[in-house]
Amino acid sequence: xxxxxxxxxxxxRALADRLDELGHExxxxxxxxxxTLARTVPDGEVSYxxxxxxxxxxxxxxxxxxxxxxxxxxxxxGGTITLDALAAAGAAxxxxxxxxxxxxxxxxxxxFPPTLFVSGDDSLGERVQxxxxxxxxxxxxxxxxxxxxxxxxxxxxxxxTVFVSGDDAEAKAVVTGLLTxxxxxxxxxxxxxxxARGTEMLLPLWLRLMGALGTHVFNFKVVR
Amino acid sequence: xxxxxxxxxxxxRALADRLDELGHExxxxxxxxxxTLARTVPDGEVSYxxxxxxxxxxxxxxxxxxxxxxxxxxxxxGGTITLDALAAAGAAxxxxxxxxxxxxxxxxxxxFPPTLFVSGDDSLGERVQxxxxxxxxxxxxxxxxxxxxxxxxxxxxxxxTVFVSGDDAEAKAVVTGLLTxxxxxxxxxxxxxxxARGTEMLLPLWLRLMGALGTHVFNFKVVR
Numbered sequence: 001x002x003x004x005x006x007x008x009x010x011x012x013r014a015l016a017d018r019l020d021e022l023g024h025e026x027x028x029x030x031x032x033x034x035x036t037l038a039r040t041v042p043d044g045e046v047s048y049x050x051x052x053x054x055x056x057x058x059x060x061x062x063x064x065x066x067x068x069x070x071x072x073x074x075x076x077x078g079g080t081i082t083l084d085a086l087a088a089a090g091a092a093x094x095x096x097x098x099x100x101x102x103x104x105x106x107x108x109x110x111x112f113p114p115t116l117f118v119s120g121d122d123s124l125g126e127r128v129q130x131x132x133x134x135x136x137x138x139x140x141x142x143x144x145x146x147x148x149x150x151x152x153x154x155x156x157x158x159x160x161t162v163f164v165s166g167d168d169a170e171a172k173a174v175v176t177g178l179l180t181x182x183x184x185x186x187x188x189x190x191x192x193x194x195x196a197r198g199t200e201m202l203l204p205l206w207l208r209l210m211g212a213l214g215t216h217v218f219n220f221k222v223v224r
Numbered sequence: 225x226x227x228x229x230x231x232x233x234x235x236x237r238a239l240a241d242r243l244d245e246l247g248h249e250x251x252x253x254x255x256x257x258x259x260t261l262a263r264t265v266p267d268g269e270v271s272y273x274x275x276x277x278x279x280x281x282x283x284x285x286x287x288x289x290x291x292x293x294x295x296x297x298x299x300x301x302g303g304t305i306t307l308d309a310l311a312a313a314g315a316a317x318x319x320x321x322x323x324x325x326x327x328x329x330x331x332x333x334x335x336f337p338p339t340l341f342v343s344g345d346d347s348l349g350e351r352v353q354x355x356x357x358x359x360x361x362x363x364x365x366x367x368x369x370x371x372x373x374x375x376x377x378x379x380x381x382x383x384x385t386v387f388v389s390g391d392d393a394e395a396k397a398v399v400t401g402l403l404t405x406x407x408x409x410x411x412x413x414x415x416x417x418x419x420a421r422g423t424e425m426l427l428p429l430w431l432r433l434m435g436a437l438g439t440h441v442f443n444f445k446v447v448r
Contacts, residue, residue: 119344163429190432197432198433204425205426208415212415221445222445224443
């Protein structure tokens, strides 16, 4: 599949790396292509420039060019810039496409622990769907670390859960297929996009668990 | 141990039943003892009057009398009345005691799904600790159904997680012992009482899961 991954941080790179490995045609979308490719200071394991050299088959393009050519778009941008990044990608380039939204509504401006800038009776997933009504938004993967998202087997064979929320059943089936190809064995459909409120509000617990456990390699399993 | 369970709903009864079964000396605390004992309409499996007949060794007392005689107090009242109920129990009767707080800050006044009336940079657990600074508050069990709280083996032998949050390490050790006696095998200490923000914000996801799974007999396991 031709897939655009919007966002050049750890989440975007983890997704792009794994999708490339699985044989998809991947473009990473960014605001400023030249600026991104000129980043030679490591952020994460390596710099973006070094990461690009290690992934010659992944293209780095503008948000709009990546989204225009894609059949499926992954939003892996930070929550605070998500709506701007998607606007730069262009509503027309998202229309009719599955939009896998991984963004988290964390506000780090007041330090740690961050607070949620959307919660309660709204969610970032809903805001994305409302802003781009023709996109087929599926919220998923936003409850775990990037490594666990794409390589769930890191946590052993016992299984753990990935939630999907969205209004479009066919779009959720496409995302479920993608998650299964990553190795996820328990994809749990919570319902429509308003159920993203619940998974987005899991983040404060996730952050405290990271502190208590001293690792970000963990996940929730719904035992039933 | 002499234990007061404040609250006569499903959570209070489940706790009182299990603690009684385990040999503790249990008093259920309520605002109006005569009124509570006169409740003959089933709410839950049976009415309170019938439940009391089935539990002759459990006393039903005022919030204050139950708390005064107790070594450990369990707050199983609804979130919206928690601070009032604890005020009725009396700050002096809670001073120096372990206060296991199970309450959830759900507001059902606008229908389903309910919203949280405290969240973000505060929690009901913190409000309880702030209002009763001499109580040794431990937030726990607030992330699962009453049956699962007291009979975790209902979900099989694989184990699942119960979180504890609190400022007093000794109080958390006492609560951990109690949870272990219920059958919990994974008691995870998140840290101080501010970590209750995370577990209280898990409720919206819990409610959506109940809808998606069609059961309230499930729990989260932190796989790591």
